[in-house]
Amino acid sequence: MHIGLIGLGKMGNNMRARLESKGIEVTGYDTNPDVSDVATVADLVAALPTPRVVWMMVPAGAVTDAVVNDLEPHLEKGDLVVDGGNSRFTEDFKHSAQLAPKGVDFMDVGVSGGVWGLQNGYGLMVGGSAAQVERVMPVFDALRPDGPRDEGFVHVGEVGAGHYAKMVHNGIEYALMEAYAEGYELLDTRKDIIKDVTGTFKAWQRGTVVRSWLLELLVRALEQDPEFEHIEGYVQDSGEGRWTVEEALENAVPVPTISASIFARFVSRQKDSPAMKAVAALRNQFGGHAVKAVD
């Protein structure tokens, strides 16, 4: 099988390597000419056997929109565009509708696994028709982890379903990370009792109820930098967590831990908190409690 891959950044490049190692031929395009196989999107399309499969691995939002716009005039009936990036599921409806009049198919794939996917394989959540899924299956089989197909791949539903599942996956991921982090802070705060914080997490890797891949990564991080001396408690978020909470609000689903994990990230990025200024001011007003003056 021979596919086109647009976006050869950290993720795209690793995925290409895994695909090629499994016998899938990949022609890659990237705006960075140093890593691109072809000069233009048109060249990419021209290089692919018909009907074509073009996999996009680019940032969600404006970039994905632009790539779909670039691709559209060059594609033909029967071609298939796969969005493997982190698009919001509602974007899939838009892109699918944009390509449909030309007879170009569209699929969305939520891809999990990060930088470890090259080695371990990627967890894949796919939205699209059964026929399309069948058609791309060799690619999915190459990307997914070794082992039973249904433990690393799922056909979730129609277009949009793959990114929906990935969005929820990431919402869960945010809360899982926060859960371990809260436990870490408590153990770290009581080093008068806990003489071996790293060792405690390390020991949780087998037999315990909390064992997981994230736990293994936390052990790895602690072994590299015990007490996290070289890292600041400043955490970005990439959208999926917020979308998960928005979907929960839309559907009246309570998500207290997922929302808490996102709010914790928001706070982590604030130099000073306007809300806490207001609370400090209030305490001062009613109780005469001293406030910390800004220097």
Added chain:
Amino acid sequence: MHIGLIGLGKMGNNMRARLESKGIEVTGYDTNPDVSDVATVADLVAALPTPRVVWMMVPAGAVTDAVVNDLEPHLEKGDLVVDGGNSRFTEDFKHSAQLAPKGVDFMDVGVSGGVWGLQNGYGLMVGGSAAQVERVMPVFDALRPDGPRDEGFVHVGEVGAGHYAKMVHNGIEYALMEAYAEGYELLDTRKDIIKDVTGTFKAWQRGTVVRSWLLELLVRALEQDPEFEHIEGYVQDSGEGRWTVEEALENAVPVPTISASIFARFVSRQKDSPAMKAVAALRNQFGGHAVKAVD
């Protein structure tokens, strides 16, 4: 009526002024000789008519314990000790039991109102027997706000009940402050839309569902320092909020907003968050996401 008052700090001094303005005679004792009427606790007791009423207005915990210990040998059957400080309700059981063998009575009073109590009167929540409440009523009537007695005073229950009610009052207070503060931060963040943040809070003072005394104080604070330029978002907590959550845990009562308001204060006092370091480290491990290095 003539009572003893131990503790002439900010609160105690204001309360003394209000009591005297309402015709209650007060002999005050404080460890600071500049403000104390008498040299020792023994002198205070000696100065009071029997049966005595001694009102303690000192910090909860070790100081309150010490004052009870100091008082005990000097008091006689029929005397009454009132703890008007912010003791945990479980402490009241202890102090009551300590004094009971000598026939000395004990009451607990939760006092709300802060620095405004001198002028507005204090909200009073009282724990003790009906007979004791009756006996101290002239003092309560002097301290509480003008208006109907039952809108500023309540006999909550037996010993401990006054502080229990005050504890819950403060738990609610924490969450109310956080609620306004979250709204403030949102308005402040969208000054592209909200051209008059202070004016918006000011306008909420009449007619709206959110009008309250805390709102009035927030307006006052904003008028003194619009945008809180001179105040840091660093907020202490004084125990009652935590105790409220502990009681909630003990009794399986969900308190998501009260606990959230306390956690927000904890975070406000952290230079850097160990938990967020852990989350940043995890993101770096699985996604290769950049971390902010500590300088």
Added chain:
Amino acid sequence: MHIGLIGLGKMGNNMRARLESKGIEVTGYDTNPDVSDVATVADLVAALPTPRVVWMMVPAGAVTDAVVNDLEPHLEKGDLVVDGGNSRFTEDFKHSAQLAPKGVDFMDVGVSGGVWGLQNGYGLMVGGSAAQVERVMPVFDALRPDGPRDEGFVHVGEVGAGHYAKMVHNGIEYALMEAYAEGYELLDTRKDIIKDVTGTFKAWQRGTVVRSWLLELLVRALEQDPEFEHIEGYVQDSGEGRWTVEEALENAVPVPTISASIFARFVSRQKDSPAMKAVAALRNQFGGHAVKAVD
């Protein structure tokens, strides 16, 4: 002054009464002919002096859209439409843009006060141009509470700002209500200690830090139905709370208490919780803990 008022439900009808009591002439239109002064929107417009002021007081969303659509063909350059309902602020941009080509002005007004507004006046948050605000001021002065104008009225900013402020107002309101409710549940759970739950809330009305209008309403409700025997813990939400959280997510503002208060409402409406089924199933899986079987 003479204005048109569309929507004569509970809110609209009360507002009309207050306006008329303050000397504002009102021609009202409602789809219910029993309460409507005119038969059609066209008749309403025809009955008003030019340039016209038409105040909409109808449900947000589809109904507001429909009313704007109905009004548009009948209005003329210089007329002014005021949306006093609970529209999302982004809808104001749409309606303003829809009417602008005809030279019809648009304002949004967040109105707080509920069923008490007729008697107490309504808190008003206004978005629009200074000239428009000036023009409608007699109406605002009639609707707002007696007292200083800036304690019940604010010109928040351009179109959309009024509803933005109202949205945040409601977000805060949700969290305030939840805060009192958590305190209520704790006191109610410990009736072994708290012998007078209603009396405790009643006593908080003067002098305390937590005094507010919502507290007064809670006392009123408890006096009508102590222990809430006749009311189910089932709580609707009307959109503004969710929008507040969505705006907070959009702007990276942490809102833990506002979100918690909304999630509590979601849970209150569930017969059984899918999430808690999953947790119960998990406990059973790893610990062999018994589950409650569905009958």
Added chain:
Amino acid sequence: MHIGLIGLGKMGNNMRARLESKGIEVTGYDTNPDVSDVATVADLVAALPTPRVVWMMVPAGAVTDAVVNDLEPHLEKGDLVVDGGNSRFTEDFKHSAQLAPKGVDFMDVGVSGGVWGLQNGYGLMVGGSAAQVERVMPVFDALRPDGPRDEGFVHVGEVGAGHYAKMVHNGIEYALMEAYAEGYELLDTRKDIIKDVTGTFKAWQRGTVVRSWLLELLVRALEQDPEFEHIEGYVQDSGEGRWTVEEALENAVPVPTISASIFARFVSRQKDSPAMKAVAALRNQFGGHAVKAVD
């Protein structure tokens, strides 16, 4: 090696089986004579070689206290009592101090793994002196999972440290379960999009960031009862989660997800929520919103 084991319930019996399969001789005592090897605690002690090791696997609190009291008179200098139950870490200080005057040693071991421990081994967190740990190591090696010792066993610190680590482990566990459960509810609510909820969780087992043992158990549960038709969303909690939050409060550590997961369990056990009754009553008071009447 030959040890005594008190408590032959679900956990104790499984642990005994694993110990014996690894060559540790076990004399067991239980209040249920059908499963007990000996008639009394005294008989148990008499049956063990000196210096003795007695492992308690009984419910935390009163039962553990009673067993320590029962054991104490029969033990001699050099004997060692191990508490492998879920005692609060502060209890360990008490039991250690109780046994110390007789020269009897005490260790605490947090044991994780549930009903799967027999097969997979148990994660062990140990508090005590290095010499004691060394002495009991054959037992730890038999109980812990196969593989490197430090991936299933940790000597956390002095007496109490083992249970402290186990308490935090369980706090994390609560939040992890809630995180998956929130994601489950969202997927389950959108079955219009997610055509294969079980398949989605199943696919997350390899390659994804959220893969874990709890995820595997969730898949197992869903495969047994898709949509959890036979299980009620009613969830107990066994103490450690609450203690974790209490410790967090004591040490000013923010734990928003751990506390949220416990509050969700509290709510799951309520027939009707007093707090939500209060909110419903408030909405009715200010807005005239209809309430659901109790039948």
